[in-house]
Amino acid sequence: MSGFSAFRLLREALRGQSGWEPQWRAPAQPQAEYDVVIVGGGGHGLATAYYLAKEHRVGRIAVLEKGWIGGGNTGRNTTIIRSNYLFPESAALYDHAVQLWEGLSQELNYNVMFSPRGVLMLAHNVHDEQSFRRHVHANRLAGVDNEWLDAEACRAFCPPLDIHQQRYPVLGGALQRRGGVARHDAVAWGYARAASALGVDIIQNCEVTGITRGVDGGVTGLSTSRGEVRTRKVGVVAAGSTSLVMAMAGVRMPLESFPLQALVSEPVKPVFPCVVMSNTVHAYISQSDKGELVIGAGTDQYPSYSQAGGVQILSHTLEAICELFPMFRRMRMLRSWGGIVDTTTDRSPIIGLTPVPGLYVNCGWGTGGFKATPGSGHVFAATIARGEPHPIAAPFSLDRFVTGRLIDEAAAAAVAH
Amino acid sequence: MLMIDCPWCGARAELEFRHCGEAHLLRPADPATLSDAQWADYLAFRDNARGWARERWRHVHGCGRFFNALRHTQTDRFAATYKPGQAWPEPPA
Ligand SMILES: Cc1cc2nc3c(=O)[nH]c(=O)nc-3n(C[C@H](O)[C@H](O)[C@H](O)COP(=O)(O)OP(=O)(O)OC[C@H]3O[C@@H](n4cnc5c(N)ncnc54)[C@H](O)[C@@H]3O)c2cc1C
Ligand SMILES: [Zn+2]
Numbered sequence: 064m065s066g067f068s069a070f071r072l073l074r075e076a077l078r079g080q081s082g083w084e085p086q087w088r089a090p091a092q093p094q095a096e097y098d099v100v101i102v103g104g105g106g107h108g109l110a111t112a113y114y115l116a117k118e119h120r121v122g123r124i125a126v127l128e129k130g131w132i133g134g135g136n137t138g139r140n141t142t143i144i145r146s147n148y149l150f151p152e153s154a155a156l157y158d159h160a161v162q163l164w165e166g167l168s169q170e171l172n173y174n175v176m177f178s179p180r181g182v183l184m185l186a187h188n189v190h191d192e193q194s195f196r197r198h199v200h201a202n203r204l205a206g207v208d209n210e211w212l213d214a215e216a217c218r219a220f221c222p223p224l225d226i227h228q229q230r231y232p233v234l235g236g237a238l239q240r241r242g243g244v245a246r247h248d249a250v251a252w253g254y255a256r257a258a259s260a261l262g263v264d265i266i267q268n269c270e271v272t273g274i275t276r277g278v279d280g281g282v283t284g285l286s287t288s289r290g291e292v293r294t295r296k297v298g299v300v301a302a303g304s305t306s307l308v309m310a311m312a313g314v315r316m317p318l319e320s321f322p323l324q325a326l327v328s329e330p331v332k333p334v335f336p337c338v339v340m341s342n343t344v345h346a347y348i349s350q351s352d353k354g355e356l357v358i359g360a361g362t363d364q365y366p367s368y369s370q371a372g373g374v375q376i377l378s379h380t381l382e383a384i385c386e387l388f389p390m391f392r393r394m395r396m397l398r399s400w401g402g403i404v405d406t407t408t409d410r411s412p413i414i415g416l417t418p419v420p421g422l423y424v425n426c427g428w429g430t431g432g433f434k435a436t437p438g439s440g441h442v443f444a445a446t447i448a449r450g451e452p453h454p455i456a457a458p459f460s461l462d463r464f465v466t467g468r469l470i471d472e473a474a475a476a477a478v479a480h
Numbered sequence: 481m482l483m484i485d486c487p488w489c490g491a492r493a494e495l496e497f498r499h500c501g502e503a504h505l506l507r508p509a510d511p512a513t514l515s516d517a518q519w520a521d522y523l524a525f526r527d528n529a530r531g532w533a534r535e536r537w538r539h540v541h542g543c544g545r546f547f548n549a550l551r552h553t554q555t556d557r558f559a560a561t562y563k564p565g566q567a568w569p570e571p572p573a
Contacts, residue, residue: 306528317524319501320553365482365499368530368554373481375495408524465520 066172086252087259093266096293097123099447100285101300102271102308104128105137106247107425107432108300109254109265110440111447113171116261118441119448124263126255127287129270133251136302137433139402141325141347141359143338144434145182145242147202147209152458152470153411154205159455160438161241167437173253175245176352182242182338183212183221185387186234191343195237202239209239221337223388230386231344244338244349244357250436274312274422281420282312298423298447303368303403305426312419316426317464318405321362322372323430326381326399330354334390344383345376356394358384362404362430372401404429409469414443414456423447424461485561486539487547500536502526503548504568530554532571537561 065071065084075082093100099115101108104126115121126132144164146157163170164177186192195211202209214226217236226233255265266289273286274297284293301308303320335350345361360380363372377399385392406429407413413427425443428435442453452460463469482494508514508522527533533553538546550559550569560569 304530306526307530315521315525316528317520317526319526319528364494365535365551365556366528366533366553367556369556373494375481464524465516467516 067174086256087265090264090266092289093125093127093264093269093287093292094123095291097125097264098294099124099296099298100292100294101126101298102285103135103299103301103304104132104251104255104265104267105135105300105302106133106250106254106436107137107302107428107439107443108298109251109258110436111298111300111425111443112263112265112440113254113258113261114441114444115448116258116263119444121448122262124258125292126258126263126265127269127271127285127292128265128267129288131267132255132265133248136402136404137251137436138247139325139400140247140433141349141357142244142247142433143182143242143340143347143349143359143431144177144179144245145239146207146434147198147237147239147242148472149198149201150470150472151201151205153472154202154207155455156412156438156442156459157435158205158207159441160435163437163441164245165241167245167250167253171253171257173249173256175249175253177243177245178352179241179243180337180349181220181238181240182340183217184237185217185231185339185341185343186236187231187341187343188234192234195235199237207239208241209237212236212238221335221339223335223390224339225387225389228386228389231341231383233387242338244351246352247433250433254440271308271311274308276312276419279420282422295421296423296447297421298425298443300425300443302426302428302432303405305405305424309417309424312417312422314417314419314422316424317407317413317461318427319366320368320403320405321365322367322369322401323362323404324360324372324377324399324401326358326360326377326396327351327355328358328391328394328396331356331394339387341383341387344380344387346380346383346387348384348388355397356391362406368403370401370403406430408464410472411470412439412459413461414439414459415446415452415461416450417461482556482558484537484549485558486542486545487561487563488543488545489539492539492542496539496541498538498540500538500546503534503536532559534568
């Protein structure tokens with residue numbers, strides 16, 4: 064597979080785009096045995112496979128995906144990227160990811176369209192303001208950029224914002240200028256392409272249905288809809304389905320899976336310069352390069368695997384969007400959809416070892432894991448390769464729910480991103 | 481939006497209700513005697529099943545009372561709602 068370059072684009076333009084090949088190999092069947100098998104072909108799983116091959120030189124790696132790669136939350140999210148989380152452990156993890164985002168298109172030779180256009184989080188009441196100012200200070204101590212803007216400065220940064228409306232008064236906002244968005248599909252495809260080039264087998268339409276364990280309790284293999292696979296190391300990266308996959312090995316998880324929805328408008332000319340989030344009113348918005356407004360809503364109140372949420376959740380978000388940005392009041396919405404997000408009680412992810420030898424898990428990203436994709440894959444690959452947690456991943460262990468060392472990011476990530 | 485049958489008030493729109501998590505979780509009578517793992521299990525670890533699930537709801541904007549429900553987590557269909565203290569019904573075949 065040859066790389067992308069300006070020269071190549073020009074050459075293909077001159078010969079009718081006839082020279083493009085598939086971007087990754089797509090074996091129909093898994094091999095009989097692998098050194099590491101990743102369950103789940105979302106961004107996190109594919110990134111894990113890529114770094115396992117690239118940095119840890121693991122020989123035989125497979126990614127098994129029950130549907131198509133990127134068809135889970137990776138392809139359903141509103142792509143907000145930022146790292147201004149409260150606790151040092153989180154800031155380290157998410158900022159590791161932002162640093163990788165900054166060079167990712169070059170690293171993968173694939174345009175993931177990372178666009179650090181700034182993420183502005185609105186404060187609507189005194190509590191929000193206090194909480195955000197605390198975040199700003201904590202982030203500065205952790206070396207992560209985050210600044211407080213008063214209401215006028217918010218409007219100057221985002222002109223469509225109405226700071227004078229009465230319903231959701233804007234007191235100010237926290238702005239992370241290095242934050243932004245990326246193209247979700249390109250992230251899955253870019254990692255798949257780069258991993259495949261390093262020999263990783265990506266097998267789609269291959270559902271894992273069982274985890275087999277040996278006499279010592281350790282993993283010995285997987286049952287799949289495409290036959291048995293022998294392996295001593297399995298990394299489960301299955302987002303909303305994690306509890307179901309882990310149950311195959313008899314492991315109960317501190318997770319609940321909820322529907323989370325998003326929607327896009329009809330495409331319009333560039334009107335919206337940045338990303339705006341409002342945790343208090345459960346609304347977040349940006350404009351894609353295609354011109355659609357990309358709008359995220361809140362989760363439903365009950366756990367569900369339906370991949371469809373209630374319409375009242377969407378209308379609540381749209382009411383808030385129309386209030387904050389009156390110029391969108393007559394805009395038509397094109398599509399809405401749902402994903403299933405796996406949430407933990409402290410709203411922080413779980414990355415690491417499990418009670419079953421050879422079984423690793425990376426989950427609990429809930430409503431906000433897209434931003435972490437490169438960093439998550441990077442530290443999880445190291446964790447699997449070495450059999451011990453990468454230092455950045457270590458605080459996010461499964462046993463923090465037993466020791467009580469929770470990383471409570473509920474204020475930063477309760478519903479939004 | 482779901483239609484939910486409060487055992488006291490009858491069928492009402494979901495907006496009147498609050499979901500309160502997995503049902504039939506008994507708070508340990510003497511938490512001090514539990515191991516950390518047992519306590520964590522009570523606090524955080526959940527079935528999170530795909531299929532029929534027993535869950536607690538509260539009719540917050542109605543009679544205010546708690547009740548339990550048997551709901552399918554893939555179709556979101558309710559098989560039954562029942563009062564606290566009642567035995568849980570068998571899931572439909
Ligand atoms: C509407 C919405 C908006 C969001 N907005 C944002 C945002 O703005 N910013 C942000 O940072 N995050 C956001 N998120 C969260 C983010 O999408 C996720 O945290 C992240 O994409 C998770 O990536 P993943 O690779 O772990 O999961 P996924 O992409 O869901 O991948 C998991 C894969 O596992 C596969 N799988 C499951 N079970 C099996 C099995 N038995 N065998 C084989 N494969 C299996 C699934 O098919 C799936 O493809 C949002 C999520 C949603 C739903
Ligand atoms: Zn009632």
